[in-house]
Amino acid sequence: MTPAAPFGPLEFQLVLLRRMADFQPGPAEDARRELGVSLADQREANRRWQRMLRSPRGRGALSRYRSVLGEPEQVVRRRIGDLECDALHWRLPLWPDLRFEVLAAPDSGAVWNEWLVRAPGAPAPELRTADDLRPWSCTVDEVAAAFPPARPMEGSAPTRWRLAFTLASGEERVAEFTWGLFQRMVPDS
Incomplete structure (x- = not known):
């Protein structure tokens, strides 16, 4: 991957993985390898994405x-x-x-x-307990639907979300998401 190469879906997936690696470094590393891309290439993709975001002449x-x-x-x-x-x-x-x-x-x-x-028609995971929430297994809206009432909370970065919810047992929990995909339960939640 060179800076002159077009920035496409492969590079965009690397950007998503970069933020997910903050919470799930193992799966993110495995996914990067599955894509056949080096860590240096991932860093370059993220650098190019950040430059696009911050460019004064950038697109909407x-x-x-x-x-x-x-x-x-x-x-x-x-x-x-x-x-x-x-x-x-x-x-x-x-x-x-x-x-x-x-x-x-x-x-x-x-x-x-x-x-x-x-995706439309793709089976959603069955979410009944906190143990059913496994990294990368479910999305924000799936957790909110499984454990109503859920309350959205601000995340720790622009691509992160938190969701407060109550389990059937009455225990209150907070889940953390990156790019909408479940990453972890917030420690001490």
């Missing part, structure tokens, strides 16, 4: 995703509360049962959210 977020990932596999108009948005979905080879979803304002294209979600 939605245009950036389209240029990196191509045309979305699916675009669906969605209503969230009183707001309508477009949900754009892209397939990523590392996570065949998931889609990278970008929620964008229908008129301006402003990006409201970007994360991994379950």
